[in-house]
Amino acid sequence: MMESRVKLFGHPVHPMLVVFPLGLLATGLIFDVLYLLTGTEGFPVASFWMITAGIIGGLIAAVFGLLDWLNIPAGTRANTLGLAHGVGNFIIVVLFAISWFIRRGRVDYAPDGLPFILELVGGGLALITGWLGGELVYRLCVGVDEGAHLDAPSSLSDQPASAGDRRSAAR
DSSP states (O other): OBOOSSEETTEEHHHHHHHHHHHHHHHHHHHHHHHHHHOOTHHHHHHHHHHHHHHHHHHHHHHHHHHHHTTSOTTSHHHHHHHHHHHHHHHHHHHHHHHHHHHTTOSSOOOOHHHHHHHHHHHHHHHHHHHHHHIIIIITOBTOOTTOOTTOOOTTSSSOTTOSOOHHHHO
């Protein structure tokens, strides 16, 4: 196991932060799809600002992801997957940033042609990098406290995860 080095209240910071850019960028894409289907003028404006916040959130989450990745031993599958996860997520942010940049000068922020295609590619890539993140945590135990088990004490306590009743781990 590789325990995360950057924590807040006993939990890794990176997974706490990634939900915001993922949700914001995905919602931006959904609002653009709704705009293209309905023509409702409010959707691209809301999308533009969600993408703005998603890009900022993605860059902040990336800092903490990089700090965690730097602690994964070189030459491991986790290191390779972590690199692919991080590079893929950086590409996603760049794709949405290019879309944002193209749209920023428009009065209606409409997502025609290239901006929309960039968002679609970024959204599809997010499904892949999200799976890689899940593989890192759920299969390779990256970021999981050493000794974690079903009856581990609260992360707010002064006790390590290995403390507590381990009966349920044997079931």
